[in-house]
Amino acid sequence: MNSGDMRASTPPTQPRNVNHADGRDCLDGIQSVDDMIAALQSFIDPDPSIVAAAGLMTHASVPMALMIGRAGILLPNAKTNELFGEMAGGSIVGRSVLDVLPDSAPFYSAVLETVFSGRPCSFERQPIKLKKHGKLATGWFDLQFMPVIDTDGAVVAVLGIALEVTQYVKRERSLTEAEQRLRLGLEGSGLVGIWNLDVTTNLSTCDANVARMFGLPMSACEFGVDDSLFIDAIHPDDRGRVSETLRMAIATRMPYRCRYRVKSSDEGARWVTTSGKPTFDESGKLQRLLGVVIDITDQMETASALAESRFQFQTLTETLPQIVWSCDAEGRHDYFSIRWSEFTGISPEAITEETWKQLVHPEDWPSVSRVWHESMREGKPYDIDYRFRFHTGDYRWLRVMALPMRDNAGHILRWFGTSTDIHDAYLLSQERERLSQELERIATEDHLTGVMTRRAFMSRAEALIGDHKASGQTVSLLMLDIDHFKSINDTYGHPAGDKVLALTAQRIKACLKEQDLVGRLGGEEFAVVLPECPSNDAQRVAERIRRAVETDPASLDGDAQIAMTLSIGITTTQLPGGSLDCMLHQADTALYQAKSGGRNRSVVFLDTGVEHGPT
Secondary structure (H helix, E strand, O other), rough: OOOOEEOOOOOOOOOOOOOOHHHHHHOOOOOOHHHHHHHHHHHOOOOHHHHHHHHOOOOOOOOOOEOOOOOEEEEOHHHHHHHHHHHHHHOOOOOEEEHHHHHHHHHHHHHHHHHHHHOOEEEEEEEEEEEEOOEEEEEEEEEEEEEOOOOOOOEEEEEEEEEEEEHHHHHHHHHHHHHHHHHHHHHHOOOOEEEEEEOOOOOEEEEEHHHHOOOOHHHHHHHOOOOOOOOOEEEEEEHHHHHHHHHHHHOOOOOEEEEEEOOEEEEEEEEEEEEEEEEOOOOOOOOEEEEEEOOOHHHHHHHHHHHHHOOOOHHHHHHOEEEEEEEOOOOEEEEEHHHHHHHHHHHHHHHOOOOOHHOOOOOOOHHHHHHHHEEEEEEEOOOEEEEEOOOOOOEEEEEEEEEEEEEOOOOOEEEEEEEOOOOOHHHHHHHHHHHHHHHHHHHEEOOOOOOEEEHHHHHHHHHHHHHHHHOOOOOOEEEEEEHHHHHHHHHHHHHHHHHHHHHHHHHHHHHOOOOEEEEEEEEEEEEEEEOOOHHHHHHHHHHHHHHHHHHOOOEEOOOOOEOOOEEEEEEEOOOOOOOOOHHHHHHHHHHHHHHHHOOEEEEEEEEOEEEOOOO
């Protein structure tokens, strides 16, 4: 008979009558191939091909069984007997599979018919009734059946391999329900929230989603609550770490990022990741942190499930909206879920170890490489945001996290990670920051003249003068008033007066340095702070401003021109006092003397009185 001719036939050996208790005893004692052969010989005269297959099963860690002959006489390994023995009422050695699993008899009859015709077959997620600890339950298995062929090419038995996937089927169903809840949550923006921390007042504001997550009143969070209330809502085991991370971010003026658990109303906890970006005022002082909160509970649970499953069942990962990936202990990537190809447009077959590195935005690669190697070296969780090339060629922001899977000795075996598209959340955060800066500009800039408002000027000037006074540096202050401004309004009208105000402010700014401060205190009155500027230099600056305003009249529509002049009072911090209020009083006194002396002049305040500058 030609060995390449795979023919179905009846096994050349016939099963003997077997006592199942004896068979169980044989099976329970199996420790080697010889033991398996002895169990086999207890009920048949085995063909060498069957002996070889039996030896293969001996030390297998998964359930395997031989179904001998078209009757499907069973020779299981210990795992199979353990799995089905209670349901079968004892050992299944030497019994027909059709008797052991009567509810599945039609299925196994078809399997035997197919495999004895020379064709292997496999089935995914096949339900089988089992009994465990006296209770009936349904288990799901991935089943593979292949022919065992003798030297003549005839099929003499079927080798079956069962891989239980019950937990993964249940998990997948649970994830499907969670995905539906997630979709509903995303539609209502329930999982991503925005927060804002004022570092000067320690007050935090947030949207309704964040307030609910932290169990705080939504109305109070809209106007600002003490940041300690948010800290109190954090899991006690994470609270100290979060506080320290936030403190360091503020102290170093760096972005803030932290992952932790928030206590929930059901005495459980939700995993969240918070990110915050620092914003600064015009002087470079840190004002606030603007950021987002992302609920990552499902991701953390999924990453743990993947660490246990070793991605044997890819259907679990394919149900997730995130990209799921894994790599070995050395960082060599060996798995990406289908979301990777959907995101990048690159098929799984085209992926190499260098592919993901090439898709990281060039500006982000140095930090990505540093953080990834640091995580692998220290064995700590990997957590970073960076831009990744989308299949359109654009770059989108991803939140990428990974956890190490360790053995009992604590050695890292693998890394499992997720990559979440957070691009829209980043854009929202940036837009909020832009709006915040615009509102800040509106609140601090005089809309008519473009210089600082009185309130903004007083705040900035007080801080600057205090800093320079503490370091012993000289600061000068000018008070400037447009001469005869009421007459200009009365004669030419308020639009003309507005033009004179704007033009005067423009010429004042043109005579100043970048670090100088200028503000409109009210009406036609302006003030200027000159840091690191002694009295003599301040007089020269004042005269430069006065001449710039005087020499070029304001032109109205037609040929009309308006002559403009300034009266200026000058003082410095070297004089007694040195506070902003004191300097304003001194400069105002000198300004009054300039007005009384005929206007269009600058006057310096001295501790013994005033001194006229050049006119």
